[in-house]
Each structure stands twice: as structure tokens, then as C-alpha cells.
Amino acid sequence: MTADSSKTERYAARAAETRWQKLWDEQGIYATKNDDPRPKYYVLEMFPYPSGRIHMGHVRNYTMGDVVARFKRAMGHAVLHPMGWDAFGMPAENAAIDRKVHPKEWTYANIAAMKKQLQSMGLSLDWAREVATCDPSYYRHQQKMFLDFLKAGLVERKQSKVNWDPVDNTVLANEQVIDGRGWRSGALVEQRELIQWFFKISDYSKELLKALDGLDRWPDKVRLMQKNWIGKSEGLLVRFMLDAATVPSGETELEIFTTRPDTLFGAKFMAVAPDHPLATAAAARNPKLAEFIEECKRIGTSQEAIDTAEKMGFDTGIRAVHPLDPNWTLPVYVANFILMEYGTGAIFGCPAHDQRDLDFVNKYGLGNTPVVCPPNQDPATFVITDTAYDGDGKMINSRFLDGMSIDQAKEEVSKRLETTFLPPLEKGRSPVEARHASEDGRVGIIGDDRSPPRPSPFQGEGAQALAQSSNNAPVAQRQVNYRLRDWGISRQRYWGCPIPIIHCDKCGVVPVPASDLPVVLPDDINFDKPGNPLDRHPTWKNVKCPQCSGAARRETDTMDTFVDSSWYFARFTDPWNETSPTTPKAANEWLPVDQYIGGIEHAILHLLYSRFFTRAMHRTGHLNFDEPFAGLFTQGMVVHETYKSKSGDWIEPANVTIEGMGETRRAKLTSTGEALDIGSIEKMSKSKKNVVDPDDIIEAYGADTARWFMLSDSPPERDVIWTEEGVQGAWRFVQRLWRLNGEIARIAAPATRPAEFSEQALVVRKAAHRALNNVSDDIARLRFNRCVAHIYEFANALSDAIGSAETAPSPDFAWALREAGDILVRLFHPMMPHLAEECWAAMGHKTLVATEAWPQVEADLLVENTVTLPVQVNGKKRGDVTVAREAGEAEIKAAVLALDAVIKALDGKSPKKVIVVPQRIVNVVA
């Protein structure tokens, strides 16, 4: 039989795709029931922001998830594969300002448009569970949880620094501050202290860090990034007494945090942050210092300035007493490189072993004394000039520590200082407590008896004891410190979830009663003026206090949109529950998500917040586990070449014609023929215009082609380069599979399985089952590019077999070809579901391939009766031997030593050793 493609019409992708999509939809085959008795599997892709159009990154992300969903369904699981919209956020407000569209209208129109696009991709999603975070039916539950968290002591209100745009009257995220100016207004950004709402994620620092170890189906990279972000460091809190003669009234001591107590004898100075209370106190009597502090704060706004800023300090004149030698005092500086937010906002400087401290002393001539001597260095001659030594070594110049290792010295100093006691501070006089009274801005919560004020700047263990000591307090306290800060969720914006709080002059901060939820965003707002429209709304803001019924005001801040996305995965398990955020039974059964797929850009914030939120939901009874995502996969980006005209404008690929190859490869503007510069390959972005619209691709080639190409070529975790050639290759393969299927469909095969198979039939069957085995394995491990390769290989083998077949193949061979065809269609179904349905129907099946079970591998067909082993002599390949599969080592050795190449290489001598690796290789050591 020869291939007769003229009889098979080309596969009309678009027509077929809409037809099958309609049928799937009508039969509701992707809707998932919570009471489905089959084993549950939850696959989720990060839900999109409804910008209005999907992009290729979405196509790649959602195709991967869809392959997993379809595969697991075929493997007999009840699969939950939902989709929703991360629908609150700034772009909607920007559209309102720029185009006078209401954020709500804009958002819902975008959702409708994008939903249509997603549906054209043929994703096996359960749309009945669709949620949009901007819908009151979603955010009412979020408000409920906010109140639950508040009651559970997981929320607090405190003052914190923000980037404030004085023109737009709004808070800016760090990435919205460009060179110290607001990205929209261009105004110089100010640092302002605002009272804001915080989720106490730092209460979970230790737990979030520790639990990373258990996330063994997460990429190591992401776990490491989170580990670094949480930033655990173990050290010592040390109290330095201040020399009374040098101190502003009221100050008696300075508390610092250090991870290097071993280097205390190398101390040359103390330094505090410009906004440290001691600095403020000292500045009160020293105008020059006050001026210096002001300057530090000004420089502090722009990231670039921080990066390049020189170490600067100002001697306060205050002297601190060394905790290990009462006769030794150290100067106290205010320094621009000390952060108030970390530790106690104060340090002791040991220049010999810390580069920053060294830079500082070299500028101010304070000198340095090395106290750690590197191995193989003579302590007598070891000096530090401009490179600090932070490696291992033996203690020197350190009195009772001399000769110890760093670890021994740390232990010795810690032990001494934590058992040395100093008189306690007078009440209210501690710099630490003073700082909290003045800066923390904590406000008591009505009806909340579970959030006592915290006496220490630290969220870690150990701090309590130090601050609470009643009689004598130890000089030092071991302290585990974390870099992770509490999560500030207040946003001075309209298009977000309202924080369900009412401010009353009499009663203070009052939670909105649960029965009054949801607090719905008012629709009648305008963006004529800068700032938050909620704040100047005539009626919405003014309410009665739920406690005293007096006049009160609503909280006008809304929540960070990361809150919305921190629990949507749980909502999907029962989006119909109108009274609670979750139905615990459903959440506990479906979650954690078995496979979560999304971009690496969410490696820290979204994933960390979700991990916190799940714990908080656990604590407040909404579910009963801690980790939301058992398996995580981070896919690479879709990248494309860039094109630029001579006048410097970026040009879209759709308007570019490429000519020539390699050296002579040129790009020109299709319309005018103008020559263009071909630029680097970069992430598809609107600004570089190197985008390819999924709609155009689906229109021209169909969804299956786009899906297939997004899975081929590159490993899924790596970036994939979008090329026209690549799409066309995928398109050709779609057509080729269709033709191949047509040829197989025309073969008349017996209905019952033959008892015996000829060699010719066995070749086909082996190819089919080998492909089945490989593809199954690769999908399970998300190695989609290898699935693609194996399907190509299988299709090639099948084409060869058909090409070599007689006009009327024998019944056993015909049966084998039909079997192979059925397997092939089911193998590529998860990737190209529409083509698979079309082929399945053409093959005469009456069922939907989407509901078919995955084929069973016949293990017998995976093993060959004979095995060909490569033969090496001294590690270099010299030939092959073919032996029976179960041949013993002696038999194989004999065959190998009989090979001409081996005989020649041995040159009459006997081999030193013959290594036989069963089923693999033979190596003769001459």
C-alpha cells in the first residue's frame, strides 16, 4: 500500500475545533463533581489578570496544565481544573483615568473577551467554578476572613513608611518609583509614615522556613529563594551601657544585634540608624547632627542612590561601654548604612571582619584590629587594609578568646554575656520601649483581647525574656532574627477589596459586623481628581458606628491584590458556598493542589503569601492543613526576536518579512520594504512590540498547532523562542497525523485480536507500546518536549510500517496498525485534543477520546529477545555484540572476545578485566 494523500482532504482545524468545543461543552464532560468517588487530582494554573487579551505565555501555561488534566482524567482520576480572574488592581484604575471607563465595566469586558479566547484553546476547564476576585460574591468571604484573622491576632494596625506620591495623592509600590519619582506623575516621592493594616506573616517566619523542607515537589530554586527571603540569622542581642557624661538625658543604654559576638574585641565604633531614637535624641541638642539625619533621609528615597551611596557617619559624641571591659568605651555614630527596620537599628562595628565597617573606619580614621587570623597566616604580621576578612580562623587579640575557633568564641561570649546582669532600666526609659511607644503607632482593637502589644522590636524567640526581666536583666540574649517583615496590605486605592473596618471617634477601630458583610465598593465614583475616590465619596464613607451608633467613617483603604490570590485555590473547591469562604470538607478533600503551574516571577511573594494565608485559614477553621501547593512547576517565558526601524520604532513581527539565511538574514517592513534592524531575543512585551497574538495564530493554524508548538522544542521550565518556522513545523505535523490516521482508518482489520503476530506486526506493536510507555512517563514528569519527540518517533515508525505494507495487509498486521493508530490518537490527545477527537471519530469510534481511558502498556512488548551491546576497549567503542536477552556474563564475554576488533586491540594478550553491565555495555580493559 502506498500513501495516497490525494484522497484525504486537509484537516480544517478551525471548523473542527469549534465543533468539538461545542460538543464538549454540551456534554459537560469537564465539569467536576465534589462527590465524585474516584481519586481526586487538583491541577491548577496561576489565574490571569484580565488585561483584555491572552498572550503566548498564557497559551503555554494553560496548555501545560491542560495536558496534565487530560492525562490524569484518562488515568481514572476525578480532576479539578478550574479557572478564574485575578480581577482587582491598578490597570483598571489607570483605564478609568486615561479612558474614562469605569473599572468595573472595563474589568468585566476584559474577562468576557479573555474567556472567549481561552475557550478557543480547547482547555478542559470546569467553567462552572469560575470566580472573579472583584465580585462581591468572592470578596465578601475575604472580608470575613480578614475579621477572623483579626480576632485570631493575625492582623494588626501600625505605622509604617511608604512611598508617597504627593501629586497623585497615593502610595506607590517600590517598582512604581523610578529614580525617586512617581512613575505616572513624575513627582518627587516622599517617605511618609502612615498607619496601615498588616498581616502578621512574621509570626510564621520559623514555620514557613522549616516547612520548605517538606515541599519536595517544588523546584529547589524556588525553595532557596523563599529561604533567602525569610532570611534567618542566629545571633546575640547585646546591651551596651552608655557613658552617662556623654548622653542626652533619659538615655542609658544601646541595644544592638550581632551575628558575630566573637569579634567583640575587634570593635571600633557603634552605629545607629538615622531614624533610631538615640539619634533623634542626640539630634535634639545638636543641629548639625539633625541636618545630617535629614540628608540621609533625602538620599534614602531612590534605589539607585542607596546602591551608590558612600558610607557616611556623624559622631554623636556619645560613648558606649564595652560589655566585656568597663574601661573601654566606643564612639557612637549615626550612619547612613544602618537600617532601622532590621534588628534593633544599631550595631557595633568590627572593621577587620566586615567590609562595610571597614569602609567606614577607613573614611573616618578609626583603625582596625584583626581578631580572626586565617589559617596559614602569622598572627604577628596579619593586618587588614581595605579588604575585610570574613573567613574561618583562630581568635587573636581577644584576651580570653585567643586560640579559639570562631564557633567556640561565639559560644563563650554568648555564655558570659547572657549570665552577666545589669540593673534593669527605669520604666519607660529603655530606648527599645521608647521607640515602640513613639513609633509603633499600634492601636488597640475593640473586641480583640488577643493582641497584646509586643514589647520587643523582634518577632523572633527570646526577645520576650530580655524585655520582660523585672529585676536584673542579662547583658545579652540569644536571638533568632528573620528578615521577613509583616505583610502590609493597605492600599489607598478604589479597585480592591474594601477593608471591613469602621473608625469611630468614641470607640476607635471597630470591625464591621459579619452580618453587614459584604462591604461593597460603591459604583458612583469618579477619577477626576487624584487620590482615592473612596476617600472623597460623599456618602459611602460615612456610616454609623456598629458599637455606639454615633457618626463614624469607613476605612477607605482596600486590600493588596496579593490577598485576593492567596486563597482562590481554596475557593475553587466550593465556589457555590454563599455563607463561608470554604466548605472545609471539600477544601480538605481537594487540597493541597497536586500540581500548580505558573511563572517564576511569583516564586516569592504570591507563593509565600499563599502559604501564610493557608496557615491562617487553618487557624481560623476554614481548612485543616498548612501547605496549599504540594507540587509546583515554574514554566519558562515565551520569547521572540525584536525588530526596530531606522527611526528607532519597535515593529511588530506581524508586519515584518524575513529574507535570507544566516549571514544574509534580513528583516524588512512588509508594507514598504524598509530595511529593519534585527534585535535580540526577548520576553514578548508590548513595549518592544515583539508579540504574537494567540488569536491570529489560532485563526491561521488552529489551537492544536499553537498548543503543540508551545510544548515542543524547549524544556518547559526554560524559555521557548517563538518562530514562524516552528509554528509551521507544528502545523505540518498536525496535517501529517491527520493523513496517517486516514490511512490507518482505511485499513480493514479484524475485530478480534489475532492469536499470533508476524514479525512485521510485532515491530509496529513494539513501537506503539514503547511510545506509550515513554509518553506516559514523560507527561507524569512534565517533560512535555520529550513527549513531543516520542510522538514524532512513533509517527515516523508508523509511516514506515505503512509504507512497507502490502496493498492488502495480513489480518494480524492490519490489527496491529489499528491498535497503533488508536494508541497514537490517545497519546497526543492531551496536547492536541481537537485533532484527536477528529481522528478518533474518523477511526470509527463513537465515543469521545476526551473521556477515553489511557491505553494499557503490554510490558512484554517493551523487552526485546535479543540485545545489542556496544563493546568498548579501554572506554572507546570498537563494535557491538548481539546476544540473547538472558545471556549470562560468561556467554557475553566469550562473544565479545571473539570480535575482530577486540582481538586486534588485544594483540594476543589476555584482557586485564572485562566489565559487563547487563543490558547496557561491555568494556574490555586491555
Add this chain to the structure above:
RNA sequence: GCGGGCGUGGCGGAAUGGUAGACGCAAAGGACUUAAAAUCCUUCGGAUGGAAACGUCCGUGCCGGUUCGAGUCCGGCCGCCCGCACCA
């Protein structure tokens, strides 16, 4: 600066420590066609020997090491990418 990852044909990339380059793309030659498209066949890391069959040598960024055997493991360089960044 600190931390992590990656360097394999013209290109994207395969390869549980076991035949390096699967599979695809591009390219070249051929068949079919009035022609084109589509399709099919052949070649395709470098050097070299041979009429051919088929060989030989080199080759996974560079230098060393472990091993019967290294793209893979270890140490040191070079280059690129990513994350964090004055975190005490």
C-alpha cells in the same frame, strides 16, 4: 558583593556515570508537477583514509582530578543568565 543556575552541531535541544548529538527546525540534493505549493526520498559535528562496504582520529566553554568508562561526579578558571542586595 552574596546566593543559585547554565555552557553540547548552523539553530532549539536528547542522553538513570555506559554507543554523544534522539526528535524537531534550518540547509543541500533528488522525485512528483507545465510550474508552484504540498508531499515523499537522501545527506547533514569536524578532520581524514577508501572505488565502495566500511574505517581511523578529534569533538559536549577552558585546565586538572576521580573512574574500567565523564556531557554527566569533584576542584580551579572563563563566559552568560537569574534572584537578593548596606540584613549587622
